[in-house]
Amino acid sequence: MELSRKAEILLVEDNEADIRLTKEALEETKVLNNLSVVKDGEKALDFVFKRKGFEEAPSPDLILLDLNLPYKSGKEVLAEIKSHPELKSIPVVMLSTSQAKEDINGAYLLHANCFLSKPVDFEEFVKLTQKTTSYWLETARLPELQ
Numbered sequence: 001m002e003l004s005r006k007a008e009i010l011l012v013e014d015n016e017a018d019i020r021l022t023k024e025a026l027e028e029t030k031v032l033n034n035l036s037v038v039k040d041g042e043k044a045l046d047f048v049f050k051r052k053g054f055e056e057a058p059s060p061d062l063i064l065l066d067l068n069l070p071y072k073s074g075k076e077v078l079a080e081i082k083s084h085p086e087l088k089s090i091p092v093v094m095l096s097t098s099q100a101k102e103d104i105n106g107a108y109l110l111h112a113n114c115f116l117s118k119p120v121d122f123e124e125f126v127k128l129t130q131k132t133t134s135y136w137l138e139t140a141r142l143p144e145l146q
């Protein structure tokens with residue numbers, strides 16, 4: 001079900017090419033969205049906890065979380081979000097080039113809502129981003145956090 005306002009998406013990604021492709025994909029989609037980008041795991045937590053310069057940050061409706069990040073890994077970020085009483089309800093989509101079973105299983109064991117392998121082909125990457133955001137922001141009903 002579509003939100004009655006712009007969907008807030010938080011992208012946690014250190015790879016500039018992936019950031020650019022995600023931006024492109026989201027600009028082309030019909031889902032009204034506001035994309036925020038942070039480039040390391042520590043900033044991701046500062047953003048969701050609205051601290052250290054992120055006091056005015058919007059509450060994300062969807063988090064796109066890269067697995068391999070500087071300072072704190074995607075798994076560490078995921079674990080913190082999913083152990084928080086309120087933030088754990090935010091859908092977190094893990095993204096990685098990894099195909100390793102332990103990475104995929106590990107993400108689900110930490111309550112990732114979804115694990116996606118990043119396609120190498122940029123058109124496929126754009127398509128996947130659009131499908132994913134359309135599913136989570138238009139098809140699924142989401143919790144409304146304060």
Ligand SMILES: [Mg+2]
Pocket residue numbers: 013014015066067068069
């Ligand atoms: Mg990375």
